[in-house]
Amino acid sequence: MATVRYFAGDVDASVLFYTRHLGFALRQQFGPNMAILDRGDLTLWLAGHQASASRPMPDGAIPEPGGWNRFVLEVTDLPSFVTALQDEGVSFRNTMIEGPGGRQILCMDPSGNVIELFEAAAS
Template sequence: MATVRYMVKDVEASVAFYTDQLGFTLKQQFGPNMAILARDDLTLWVAGPNASAARPMPDGRVPEAGGWNRFVIEVGDLAATVARLSEHGAYFRNDIVDGPGGRQILVEDPSGNVIELFEPRAS
């Protein structure tokens, strides 16, 4: 099982997005500061701005939401998934890209963290 931690601006909004839109299950929540979510064999920790994970580093950098690192969720029908997320106001960084292994698109969670939605090419 893999565990990923995302820094988020709002834990409640993130929990709603991941559970309602991407099929995650809320496993545990620590008030407004952190939540643990799961989907298949992925565990996602979302940490808010007051979580211990948000403390400044010794060099002064502060962990923040956003960026380009991402995890990938495989979907069976990318077009239908994009349509459903669009109906709920999701923001996409690009249009669907067709590549040698399949099709993909980048969607942001409410804090600007990116998730790649990937539909593998049929064999």
């Protein structure tokens, strides 16, 4: 099982996004500052502004959402999945691309964290 931590500007909005659009289940929430969600073998920790993981680093840098690191969710029928998300107002960072391994697109959660949606090429 893998665990990923994402920083969230609004933990409640992020919980709603991941459970409503991407099939995660809420395991536990600690007020407005921390939530733990599961999807298969992936555990996602969402940390808000007051979570201990959000404390400034020794050099003064403050952890924040966004960036290019991401986890990958494998889906079937990526075009239909993307259309359904677009109909629900989910934001995307790019358009779908296709390569020898399959198709992919990057969607964003409410805090700007990136999730790669991937459909493997038929073998």
